[in-house]
Amino acid sequence: MTDTTRLPQALQQRIEQLAQQAPAGPILSPEQTAALKSDIKALLKEKNAQLVAHYYVDAELQALAEETGGVVADSLEMANFGAKSDADILVVCGVRFMGETAKLLSPGKKVLMPTLEATCSLDLSCPPDAFRAFIDEHPDHTVVVYANTSAEVKALADWTVTSGNALHIVRHLKAQGERIIWAPDRHLGHWIEKETGVDMLVWQGHCVVHDEFMAYELEKLRAEHPEAKVLVHPESPENVIALADVVGSTRVLIEAVRTLPDRQFIVATDYGIFYKMQQVAPDKELIVAPTSSRERQCSSCAHCPWMAMNSLVNLKRVLETEDQEIVIDPELRERAVQPIERMLAFSREQGLVK
Ligand code: 13P
Numbered sequence: 462m463t464d465t466t467r468l469p470q471a472l473q474q475r476i477e478q479l480a481q482q483a484p485a486g487p488i489l490s491p492e493q494t495a496a497l498k499s500d501i502k503a504l505l506k507e508k509n510a511q512l513v514a515h516y517y518v519d520a521e522l523q524a525l526a527e528e529t530g531g532v533v534a535d536s537l538e539m540a541n542f543g544a545k546s547d548a549d550i551l552v553v554c555g556v557r558f559m560g561e562t563a564k565l566l567s568p569g570k571k572v573l574m575p576t577l578e579a580t581c582s583l584d585l586s587c588p589p590d591a592f593r594a595f596i597d598e599h600p601d602h603t604v605v606v607y608a609n610t611s612a613e614v615k616a617l618a619d620w621t622v623t624s625g626n627a628l629h630i631v632r633h634l635k636a637q638g639e640r641i642i643w644a645p646d647r648h649l650g651h652w653i654e655k656e657t658g659v660d661m662l663v664w665q666g667h668c669v670v671h672d673e674f675m676a677y678e679l680e681k682l683r684a685e686h687p688e689a690k691v692l693v694h695p696e697s698p699e700n701v702i703a704l705a706d707v708v709g710s711t712r713v714l715i716e717a718v719r720t721l722p723d724r725q726f727i728v729a730t731d732y733g734i735f736y737k738m739q740q741v742a743p744d745k746e747l748i749v750a751p752t753s754s755r756e757r758q759c760s761s762c763a764h765c766p767w768m769a770m771n772s773l774v775n776l777k778r779v780l781e782t783e784d785q786e787i788v789i790d791p792e793l794r795e796r797a798v799q800p801i802e803r804m805l806a807f808s809r810e811q812g813l814v815k
Pocket residue numbers: 534535536537609623624625668696710711712
């Protein structure tokens with residue numbers, strides 16, 4: 462295993478600053494919520510628009526997506542759903558790379574987001590120019606990037622992957638004797654490398670949410686709940702993954718809660734996912750994995766600051782104004798869509814999506 466050098470300190474500081482400054486949606490009364498939901502439903506119908514929501518956004522938004530014929534899903538199924546939808550407008554409730562992926566796959570549709578400011582620390586940690594230089598230093602490698610990257614970075618890649626298909630795709634590449642450049646999440650990269658034994662150069666990005674889960678505190682919590690199963694998203698640190706009963710993408714973790722006979726689960730991922738977990742298994746108990754200790758306070762505290770920027774208020778506004786639109790240069794699109802289409806074709810072939 463070879464790591465690239467650490468991210469420049471200035472970039473790291475900027476990412477932390479942006480995460481801290483991300484404004485969460487407003488707290489609404491039940492009356493305000495009901496009025497907004499009704500207005501949004503009317504606007505979706507009028508404009509033939511569909512909501513494509515991630516498991517980490519507010520429960521209200523997830524419920525609304527389900528009630529209006531949209532989808533609530535992991536990033537892989539969001540991409541798949543958007544590509545197959547016959548709506549005129551897709552409104553992506555999630556973070557920027559998810560909106561960009563939808564637009565890359567559906568250039569003929571209008572793709573809106575409640576706010577284009579909702580970004581992702583992994584996307585921010587991989588500036589295209591620095592990444593291009595890194596690729597140039599390491600020819601003869603297959604470039605595999607996580608979906609959590611900009612269109613510019615995808616345009617430099619051979620494959621895009623998500624946590625829902627990364628293991629399958631990297632195993633396939635290893636079988637062909639490929640050596641890999643992996644970006645940007647270092648924890649997911651190391652986990653994939655360990656599971657597959659592939660020769661991999663790993664970019665040093667991290668997720669501001671998953672990086673905060675703490676192994677020592679998790680062990681203590683598990684000792685207090687010996688019956689609980691530990692579920693971990695692979696963007697978490699290696700010593701946290703080592704404590705997991707199940708490691709996997711958001712969809713895999715939801716399936717674990719639904720299908721395992723256990724009654725209690727400690728969950729190391731964004732707690733926005735509890736809406737769906739509770740829906741599929743209402744009688745099970747979910748506990749957030751620890752992100753703080755006596756020595757260290759959490760800053761994102763198991764909830765993505767950028768996912769939290771999506772709200773009923775800015776969703777209604779964008780449906781009225783259509784001003785938060787994803788626009789991608791056609792020449793860039795031509796290159797950036799290729800690794801995503803390769804990923805989707807492979808995932809459909811393997812039965813990972815329909
Ligand atoms: P999934 O691909 O599992 O939906 O995860 C996306 C993400 O941003 C996790 O932090």
